[in-house]
Amino acid sequence: xxxxxxxxxxxxxxxxxxxxxxxxxxxxxxxxxxxxxxxxxxxxxxxxxxxxxxxxxxxxxxxxxxxxxxxxxxxxxxxxxxxxxxxxxxxxxxxxxxxxxxxxxxxxxxxxxxxxxxxxxxxxxxxxxxxxxxxxxxxxxxxxxxxxxxxxxxxxxxxxxxxxxxxxxxxxxxxxxxxxxxxxxxxxxxxxxxxxxxxxxxxxxxxxxxxxxxxxxxxxxxxxxxxxxxxxxxxxxxxxxxxxxxxxxxxxxxxxxxxxxxxxxxxxxxxxxxxxxxxxxxxxxxxxxxxxxxxxxxxxxxxxxxxxxxxxxxxxxxxxxxxxxxxxxxxxxxxxxxxxxxxxxxxxxxxxxxxxxxxxxxxxxxxxxxxxxxxxxxx
Amino acid sequence: xxxxxxxxxxxxxxxxxxxxxxxxxxxxxxxxxxxxxxxxxxxxxxxxxxxxxxxxxxxxxxxxxxxxxxxxxxxxxxxxxxxxxxxxxxxxxxxxxxxxxxxxxxxxxxxxxxxxxxxxxxxxxxxxxxxxxxxxxxxxxxxxxxxxxxxxxxxxxxxxxxxxxxxxxxxxxxxxxxxxxxxxxxxxxxxxxxxxxxxxxxxxxxxxxxxxxxxxxxxxxxxxxxxxxxxxxxxxxxxxxxxxxxxxxxxxxxxxxxxxxxxxx
Numbered sequence: 002x003x004x005x006x007x008x009x010x011x012x013x014x015x016x017x018x019x020x021x022x023x024x025x026x027x028x029x030x031x032x033x034x035x036x037x038x039x040x041x042x043x044x045x046x047x048x049x050x051x052x053x054x055x056x057x058x059x060x061x062x063x064x065x066x067x068x069x070x071x072x073x074x075x076x077x078x079x080x081x082x083x084x085x086x087x088x089x090x091x092x093x094x095x096x097x098x099x100x101x102x103x104x105x106x107x108x109x110x111x112x113x114x115x116x117x118x119x120x121x122x123x124x125x126x127x128x129x130x131x132x133x134x135x136x137x138x139x140x141x142x143x144x145x146x147x148x149x150x151x152x153x154x155x156x157x158x159x160x161x162x163x164x165x166x167x168x169x170x171x172x173x174x175x176x177x178x179x180x181x182x183x184x185x186x187x188x189x190x191x192x193x194x195x196x197x198x199x200x201x202x203x204x205x206x207x208x209x210x211x212x213x214x215x216x217x218x219x220x221x222x223x224x225x226x227x228x229x230x231x232x233x234x235x236x237x238x239x240x241x242x243x244x245x246x247x248x249x250x251x252x253x254x255x256x257x258x259x260x261x262x263x264x265x266x267x268x269x270x271x272x273x274x275x276x277x278x279x280x281x282x283x284x285x286x287x288x289x290x291x292x293x294x295x296x297x298x299x300x301x302x303x304x305x306x307x308x309x310x311x312x313x314x315x316x317x318x319x320x321x322x323x324x325x326x327x328x329x330x331x332x333x334x335x336x337x338x339x340x341x342x343x344x345x346x347x348x349x350x351x352x353x354x355x356x357x358x359x360x361x362x363x364x365x366x367x368x369x370x371x372x373x374x375x376x377x378x379x380x
Numbered sequence: 381x382x383x384x385x386x387x388x389x390x391x392x393x394x395x396x397x398x399x400x401x402x403x404x405x406x407x408x409x410x411x412x413x414x415x416x417x418x419x420x421x422x423x424x425x426x427x428x429x430x431x432x433x434x435x436x437x438x439x440x441x442x443x444x445x446x447x448x449x450x451x452x453x454x455x456x457x458x459x460x461x462x463x464x465x466x467x468x469x470x471x472x473x474x475x476x477x478x479x480x481x482x483x484x485x486x487x488x489x490x491x492x493x494x495x496x497x498x499x500x501x502x503x504x505x506x507x508x509x510x511x512x513x514x515x516x517x518x519x520x521x522x523x524x525x526x527x528x529x530x531x532x533x534x535x536x537x538x539x540x541x542x543x544x545x546x547x548x549x550x551x552x553x554x555x556x557x558x559x560x561x562x563x564x565x566x567x568x569x570x571x572x573x574x575x576x577x578x579x580x581x582x583x584x585x586x587x588x589x590x591x592x593x594x595x596x597x598x599x600x601x602x603x604x605x606x607x608x609x610x611x612x613x614x615x616x617x618x619x620x621x622x623x624x625x626x627x628x629x630x631x632x633x634x635x636x637x638x639x640x641x642x643x644x645x
Binding site: 059060061080081082086087088090091092094095096097098107108111112153154157 | 542544545547548549550551552553554555558562563566567
């Protein structure tokens with residue numbers, strides 16, 4: 002039996018990992034290195050292959066081809082009970098006939114660990130549920146069950162902890178609290194966490210690094226800020242938050258900043274945020290980065306004129322505008338309600354501007370709506 | 381008038397429940413009451429109250445011999461049917477194999493076949509194989525018709541088992557054997573127990589198939605049937621009532637244990 006506390010520590014490496022179910026390719030030639038000790042999120046819509054990837058790492062699914070290793074140890078075809086990997090299952094999968102104490106002790110007992118009692122107590126203390134040790138799982142609330150599932154996995158000190166949509170069954174408030182708690186526990190124990198989720202906010206709150214998955218492939222990988230501010234594909238731009246993507250063409254790329262023509266207006270685009278292959282570009286700007294004023298107001302930065310507000314919704318912290326542009330596209334603008342002026346109204350003519358540094362450019366040949374229909378609450 | 385109608389409509393479900401339960405339990409109450417009847421030959425009319433029948437349940441000729449046979453056959457049939465049926469249920473509930481859907485249908489056939497047909501053909505089969513009908517032919521016949529019920533009962537339990545529990549056990553360092561021993565079996569056990577109880581009660585009170593395949597071995601249902609033609613001794617009521625009470629106790633204990641296991645307070 003593998004002693005999870007000593008063997009096979011190191012980075013998780015997936016090499017050319019592929020899993021097909023008949024004709025359907027769930028995971029498509031995936032290459033990924035997850036550094037030891039990181040909090041890593043696999044983010045994507047349902048059916049993107051993230052859960053299949055996780056199950057292959059756990060040993061619950063056998064890869065069609067490719068390799069999985071932790072450190073230098075190849076675990077591709079290792080039985081699940083011989084891997085230094087533990088999983089927090091989507092619906093917790095607590096053993097209903099065993100007490101909370103025995104649930105947590107399960108892995109320790111199977112490995113023949115000596116001081117079971119001390120370690121179980123420590124795990125219970127970590128999740129602050131010591132008083133529930135003798136209860137059965139169905140006597141616990143959803144949030145408590147979630148924490149026990151976490152304790153049951155963490156107590157084994159695996160090289161790698163896999164979390165499969167661990168907060169999906171909790172209500173919003175509890176989910177927020179658990180996000181912070183999970184992040185804290187990960188820092189505390191220092192185990193590599195691989196977290197699978199379709200909830201972009203959850204991924205961004207907790208993970209150091211996020212890999213956005215779509216149709217079995219990784220679209221983009223990076224820190225939450227990097228993914229949000231500098232997306233490389235329209236899928237990422239739309240799946241993580243919301244984006245305005247405007248068709249344009251690059252008319253001058255000689256300087257450090259490219260000049261893009263969008264329907265007759267010239268705007269600046271920093272070269273390190275330009276991911277277009279040629280002159281055809283989808284110019285991206287996040288709704289909250291745009292300043293909006295009545296038409297005729299003097300603005301600086303990238304300026305777009307000629308918009309008319311087609312819809313305004315006041316939502317407390319901000320007002321969300323839909324602005325219809327002369328070329329027919331509607332742009333989203335989120336304006337903080339922080340300057341004491343009354344919100345603009347439907348029908349008002351406006352001028353918009355933003356700092357050129359916030360602009361990002363995507364290859365113009367892709368679907369500008371990719372990833373935007375993905376409903377974060379589905380699955 | 382109006383008040384009475386309102387009372388009636390408010391309590392309609394209760395009244396219906398009382399009538400329904402009366403219909404279900406009146407025969408059992410009758411059996412129980414007549415087990416105290418001081419009857420001489422036939423236990424059809426109330427003569428007077430006595431405890432003699434309960435003090436001496438083996439008083440009627442051959443009743444306890446027949447009961448003993450029924451219990452032995454019941455235990456043996458239950459034992460074999462439960463083991464075989466449980467293994468079949470696991471195979472059918474857990475593994476995809478060629479012809480599984482056909483097997484799923486075939487397993488219902490013994491339940492759907494009229495007992496009279498099954499009893500007669502079993503006898504033909506035993507005779508053509510050169511078996512003399514007796515104790516073991518009854519056991520074989522009972523195992524045969526109990527298996528289907530065991531399979532169906534256990535399979536339902538297996539189907540309701542979340543496969544993630546076993547995956548979680550494997551994830552927590554339990555190999556296949558440990559996973560079965562610690563997780564799968566304990567969780568399926570209530571279904572197996574229910575199946576065993578069902579098999580026993582089916583075996584214990586089977587008359588038709590038994591009558592064909594028993595030769596000169598007497599069982600309790602056979603005894604009751606044969607004596608009923610000459611006048612049933614009150615001891616039959618005593619044994620019938622006892623069986624009912626034992627079954628009731630088993631059910632109540634089962635409920636209690638089940639609640640405790642589930643952790644309901």
